[in-house]
Amino acid sequence: MSTEFGVWVAALMTIGLFSFLYKDNPFFKVCEAVFIGSSTGYWAVVYFFDNLQKKLWEGIFPPDGAVGDAWLWGGAILGILMLCRLSNKIGWIARWPVSFIVGATAGLYMINYFVSSAMMQVASTMQSLVVTNGGGIDWQATIGSVVVAVAVVSGLIYFFFSKEHTGAFGGVAKVGIWFLMITFGASFGYTVMSRMSLLIGRMDYLFGDWLGMIR
Amino acid sequence: MPLYRRHLPCRFFTGLVVFFHFFLFLLLAGQAISQTAETPVSSAIDSLKLTDHTPLPPGSISAEDVPDDAGGAIDIIWEVSPDDVPNGKVRSYHIFRSVSLNGMPSEFTKIGEINAGSTTFRDGRAAEDVDNFYKVAAVNFENSNGTLLWEAMSSPALVGPVHATSQWFNTRRVNAFVGVVLLSAIIIFLINQAKSGKNLYIRKIAGLEAVDEAVGRATEMGKKILFIPGIQDMNDVQTIAGIAILGHVAELAAEYEAKLEVPVSKSLVMVTARETMKEAYARAGRSDAFHESQVVFITEDQFGYAAAVEGQIVREKPATIFYQGAFFAESLLLAEVGNAEGAIQIAGTGEPSQLPFFVAACDYTLIGEELFAASAYMSHEPRQLGSLKGQDVGKAVFLVAIVVGIVCATFGWIDLSHFFRVN
C-alpha cells in the first residue's frame, strides 16, 4: 500500500467519481467540483505562461532590451476585446475577435481540407487495380486495391443527393452503405478498445500504485 | 551499431592509429630531412594529418533560390565527397555563408551542419536581395562521451553569388488553385439559383420517411415526443440542421396533436428552438397549442445534461425520441436508456465517432451529410440547398476523375493522379 499522501488523495478522488455509477451523491459532487476547479486553473496557468507571458509580453517587451514586435499589439487588442464579453453593455464588441478567429479558421480549413482530404485522397485512389510483384500478380494487394476503389466510389455515390437511389445507381449506393457500416463497425470496435484502456489505466492505478497489489 | 559508440575498442583503435602515426611520422620526417632541408617539419605533420583523417572535399556544388516561396531561402546542392562512404572519413558536412554587397565574399560564418550522405542543405535564413556565397566542407571527427576529441575538415567547395527572392505564385499549387476557384464559383452560382427560387432536386432520405410514422405512433399511444438538438451551440452547422428538422417535426406534431418537448443545453439554442416551433405550429394552424415551456433549458454541463434527460426518459417513457445535431459521449447514455424504455429513436449527426452507436442503438440514423441534406430538403433554405448542390457537383467531378484515373492506371495509359497531387 502506498505511503505517499498524494497517491491516497488521487485514489480517493477516483473512487469518489466512480461512486456516481451507483448513484448521485455528495462525495461525487465534491470530486466533480474539485475537477472543474483544478482543471480550469491548470489550463489558465498554462495559457498564461506559455502564451501570454512568453509570447505576447516578452514579444512586445523583450527581456534583453531588444526592439519588440509591434505587430503583436494587434493580437493584444483583439484579446482584450474578447474579454469585453464579460460586460452586457459592451459585450457586442467581442464579436470582432470572434469574427477574426472564425474567418482565419475558415480560410485555413478551406484550403487544408480541400487539399489533404479531397485532392490528395482522390490522387491516391487513382491507382492501378492490378498490383504486380516481381513479374507475377500480387493477389492480396490486387484484391485490396479493388476493395478500396469500390469502397470509395460506392461510398461517394451513397452521399450523392441529386439522384434517386434506384436501378444500378441504387445498387451501387447499397454497396456503399455496406462499406460505411463496416467502417462504422471498425470504429465501434476501436472505440470500445479506447474506453476500456482508460478504465484499465484507472484500475491499474488503484490496485497497483495505491494498494500495491500488482507487482 | 555504428563504430564510434563502442567506447573501449574505440579508444584502443585510436591508440593504434596514434601509434602508427608516430612511426610514420618518424619515418617520413627522417626522409624529409634527408631529402630536402627546405620543408619544415611542422608542415609535414600537417600534411600527414590531412592525408589520414581529413576527407576529400565535396564534388561540384551549386546553389539556387528555393522556388514558390516567400523568399529568404536558398538550396545548396553538392555531390558527396569521394570519402563519403559507409565507415568512411566523412561524418558530416558543414555549411558556411557569407553575405556581400560588392560581389565578393567577405567573412564566412557557419550556418549549419548535416549528416554524411546528404547532398542538399536549405538555408532558411538568407537575406533577400544581397549576394549570398556558400561554402560546404566535409568533416570528420571523433567523439568520446559527448566531448569532441578531434575534428578534421576538408578544403571547402565554394558557390555564389545567389539571391533569395520571393515569388508571386506558387506554381506547384496551380491544380489546387483551379480546384478551389472552380468549386467556389459553382457553389456561389447554385446558392444564387436557389435564392432566385429555382427548384433544386434532392433525393428522398430513408430516416425522414419514418418521421411521420414515429409522430403518429406517439399520438396513438398518447405519449410524448422528445427532440434533442445535440449539445453544441448555434454556431455549429449540425445544430442549425437539427433545428431545421425540428421545424418539420413540430409541424407534424401540431397536426397530429402530439405533445412535443425539447430539452436543450445552450441558452441560444433554446431561443432559436422556441422561435422555430412557434412558426411551425402557426403553419399547421395551431398557434394556440404551442407553449414556450415545451423548450426547456437544462444545463450547459455535458454529463449533467445527459443525466437530466436520462431521468426524464425513464420517468415519462416517451414514444418517440429524435436526436438531431452534434453529439459526443452522451449519445451512448441517451440512446441506451431510450432503447431500454422502448421508444422509437431517430438519430442524425455529423460526428463520425458517435455514428456507430446511433446506428446500433436507434431505429433510423441520418449519417453525416444526410443530416444536412435532410435539413436542406425540409427547410428549402437557399444557402443550405445551394451548398449541398455544389458539393454534389464536386463529388460528381471527383467520382468521374477517380473512375477514369483508375482505368487509365490499370491499363497503364496515363497517370492522372498528378493532376490531383498537391505539394
Added chain:
Amino acid sequence: MMGHYIALSLLAVLGLGMIFIFYLTVKGRTIERRFVFLYIVFTVSLPLFVKMKPPIQVSPEVQQVVETITSLSPGAKVLISCDFDPPSAPELQPMLVAFTKYALKHDLKLIFMGLWPLGPSQANRGLRLALADTIIAAKNLTYGVDYVNLGFQSGNEFVIQAMGGSFKSMFPQDDRRIPYDSIPLLNGVVNYRQIDLVMNFSAGKPGTIEWIQNAVDRYQVKLSAGNTAVQAPQVYPYLRAGQVRGLMGGMSGAAEFELALNEKGKASSFILSQMFSHLAVMLFVIVGNVAWLMTRKKK
C-alpha cells in the same frame, strides 16, 4: 504467484456469472445496469493479476512506424508533438515512453512540444521514465543538447502552420524559459526543413490529421503517428495515401510497438485486461441480442 491463481479462478467464476446473466436475460429479467458495471470492474481488474503473455502479431502499420524510426541515423532530429492529456495516457503514454527510450538509446535528438496544454507535462513524465533506464542513464544525457521540451503554444493547427516558417516564432523560449537561440540542440533548426521526423501522439483535435494538413502537405514533413483507438480509423485513408508513415492505434498498437522495439512497458502488461474486457463486451452484445431475438420470435 498466489494472486495469479486466485485471479484465474475468479475469472472462471466470472465466466459462470455470464452464463447466469444469459439465463436471466432470456427469461426476460434484464439485469440492472449496476450489475453490468460491477461485472466490468472485475473483468478489467482481475487479469491485471494474471501473469500470462498472449502472443501478439505486429501489424503492418505499426511495422511501418518501426521502420521509419530505425532508418534514422544517430544525430537525427525528431520533433515529438504530445497532443494528448491524462485521460488518453493509458493508450498513448506507453508509445511515448517506448519511443523515447529507443530514441535516446540510439542517439536521436529529441525536441518535445505540445498542442494540448497538458502535452508537455506528459512529455516530462515520459522523459523521466526513459532517463531512469540504466542504459540511458549511463549516457549522461544533458537537457538542451540531447533533448529539449519547448512547452505548449495555443492556436491549435495555426501553430503547426506557423512552425513551417519558424519554430522560434511559436516557441521564443523553451519550457524552462531558456531563449530559443541559446539551446545547443536547436542551433541551426529554423523550421521543419531541419527536422528528420515528426512523431505525433494524438488523442483528437488538433492531432494527426492537422499535422498532415499543415505540415506534411504544406512543408513535406515526414510524419509517423500514434493515436488513441477512437481516432485511429479516421487516419487510415491518409496512411494509405502515404501522408503518414505508419500508425499505432490504441493499446494494442502500443503493445505491438513495445514488442517490435523490444521495450517492454505498460501496454504489454495491460493487453490481457484489454482482451477480457473485449470478450465481456462481445458476450454482452450476444446475450442481449439472443434474448431480444427470442422475445421477438415469441411475439
Added chain:
Amino acid sequence: MRREIPLIITTIAGLVFAISYFIPHMPFGEAETIFGDWVTIVQAFAIWLGVLNLLRVTGEKIHRKRPGWTYAAIVIVTMVGTIAIGIYEGFAGMNATPPSSYRDAGTTFDWIFQYLYDPLSSTMFAMLAFYISSAAYRAFRARNLEATMLLIAAFFMMGGRVPLLDQLISPFTDTLVFSKLSSWIMNFPVAGGQRAIAIGIALGIMSSSLRVILGIERSHIGGGE
C-alpha cells in the same frame, strides 16, 4: 457598423489564409505570419475569458445561495488556489538559476497535476467504459441488415486487434489469422470507407468556409440578416 466591421474582419482574415497558400509574396506571406500570432493570442485570452466567466457564474451562485452553492465554493477555492500556486511558482522559477518551469517535477503545481487533475480527468473518461458495456447489453441490436453488418465488423475488430480470437483458435492453428484479418479490414475496406467520408466532409467544410468568408453565413456574429 456593429454588423459590418465583424463581417469585414472575417473576410479579411479568411482571405489572407486562403490566398497566402497560393501567393507567398508580400503582403500575404507576412500577413499570414502576423495573423497566425494573433490567433494564438486571442485563443489564450479566450481561455481566460472562460475562467473569469466561471468565476462570475459560480460567484453569483454562492452570493444568491442557490442550490449546490457549497460545491460552487469548492470550484472557486480549487481554481483560485491552482492559479495562485501556478503563477507564483512560475515567476519564482523564472528568476531562479538555473531557470526552471512551473511544470517541473517537485513543484506544488506538478503535485496538483499528478494527484488531482490527472486522476479526476482520467476517471471522468474511464466511466464511459461502463456506459459502453451496459449499452452493449441493453441497446446494441442487430435490428436490420446495416446494424448487423456493423456489429459483425465490430466483432472482428474487438476480437482481432487484441489476440482474443487468435487465442481461442490457438489449439488448432498458430497463424494469428484474426490479427491479420482485422489488420486487412482496417487497411482496405475501412481505409476506403473512411476516404469516401473524408472527401464528403472536405467538400462540406470547403463550402461552409466559403460561405463564412463571403459573409453569406453569419451565425457567428449573431445570425440572421
